[in-house]
Amino acid sequence: MADRILLAHGSGGKATLDLLREVFYPEFGLTAAEAGDAAVLRAAAGRLAITTDSFVITPLFFPGGDIGKLAFCGTVNDLAAVGAEPVAITAAFIIEEGLEVEVLKKIAKSLGEMARATGIPVVAGDTKVVEKGKADGLFITTTGLGIVPEDIDYNPARIKPGDVLLVSGTIGDHGWCIMALREGIDVGTPVTSDCRPLHRLVGRLAPLRGAVRTVRDATRGGLGAVLNEWALQSGATMIIREAKIPVREEVRGGCRLLGLDPLYLANEGKMVVAVAPEKAEEALTLLREDPDGKDAAIIGEVAAGPARVVMVTEWGTERIVPLPRGEIVPRIC
Numbered sequence: 001m002a003d004r005i006l007l008a009h010g011s012g013g014k015a016t017l018d019l020l021r022e023v024f025y026p027e028f029g030l031t032a033a034e035a036g037d038a039a040v041l042r043a044a045a046g047r048l049a050i051t052t053d054s055f056v057i058t059p060l061f062f063p064g065g066d067i068g069k070l071a072f073c074g075t076v077n078d079l080a081a082v083g084a085e086p087v088a089i090t091a092a093f094i095i096e097e098g099l100e101v102e103v104l105k106k107i108a109k110s111l112g113e114m115a116r117a118t119g120i121p122v123v124a125g126d127t128k129v130v131e132k133g134k135a136d137g138l139f140i141t142t143t144g145l146g147i148v149p150e151d152i153d154y155n156p157a158r159i160k161p162g163d164v165l166l167v168s169g170t171i172g173d174h175g176w177c178i179m180a181l182r183e184g185i186d187v188g189t190p191v192t193s194d195c196r197p198l199h200r201l202v203g204r205l206a207p208l209r210g211a212v213r214t215v216r217d218a219t220r221g222g223l224g225a226v227l228n229e230w231a232l233q234s235g236a237t238m239i240i241r242e243a244k245i246p247v248r249e250e251v252r253g254g255c256r257l258l259g260l261d262p263l264y265l266a267n268e269g270k271m272v273v274a275v276a277p278e279k280a281e282e283a284l285t286l287l288r289e290d291p292d293g294k295d296a297a298i299i300g301e302v303a304a305g306p307a308r309v310v311m312v313t314e315w316g317t318e319r320i321v322p323l324p325r326g327e328i329v330p331r332i333c
Contacts, residue, residue: 010129027112064193084146175265194269
């Protein structure tokens with residue numbers, strides 16, 4: 001097999017079969033004998049959850065992960081945010097002509113390792129090869145399937161005034177990691193992406209049932225975008241307190257340097273939760289008991305009023321947190 005991707009690898013002939021056999025099948029636990037037009041899964045009790053996402057990050061590798069790990073975790077976390085237990089994912093690869101095969105193998109291995117570590121298999125996929133200069137190396141599109149228990153409903157329309165807002169850890173880590181890597185910025189201790197699957201963390205909240213109003217992973221647009229969407233969906237005011245929001249000093253310092261707001265930086269391993277006030281402390285304890293939620297914090301509450309997000313600053317003043325505008329960091333996920 002060639003050491004770089006050729007257009008022939010997307011032709012559907014022997015080169016394509018070689019690509020599947022040497023790169024994807026070994027990492028995803030598949031064989032040529034199992035190859036067909038669709039995967040057949042055994043149905044389970046509950047409601048089906050399905051999500052689709054595309055990943056176009058530059059660079060393909062970064063501290064804490066790569067596009068393969070990112071694609072897996074992003075898909076699993078979208079399922080977790082609706083209370084689903086992930087069952088399986090599919091992955092389609094749009095590969096640019098000229099990409100080194102060893103690079104593709106590393107990415108496939110990373111995705112496969114996440115599948116094996118979590119027990120969530122990659123059951124189907126596809127490959128396409130496009131001409132050099134048309135894909136920036138590699139794009140991945142995934143679909144995830146999960147099962148939602150009948151007594152779980154994390155619809156943001158259930159948010160009520162008085163509810164408490166939590167975040168599962170420090171915000172902005174992924175966004176700052178990518179920005180610093182691209183621009184060669186050094187603010188002291190390097191920041192690693194928080195890319196990780198969070199279905200087990202969210203699963204810890206299941207015993208609270210109806211007290212958990214909604215959950216969301218704060219990816220593009222960060223915490224600021226999530227809270228603005230919740231405000232619009234619930235018709236209520238989200239009030240957050242700057243002093244309570246966990247932000248690494250390296251991220252905070254970097255944002256001050258470049259005039260960025262960590263509220264809008266992407267996260268790939270943090271959940272935002274709205275919970276009934278009487279269960280807020282219990283929810284916080286449950287999150288902190290998990291290694292992925294050890295920095296969880298209560299950051300604010302929901303109030304009656306217009307659909308908006310209000311930040312109470314460290315100085316006791318208030319400012320509106322609008323929906324993010326423009327492109328903060330291109331090609332972030």
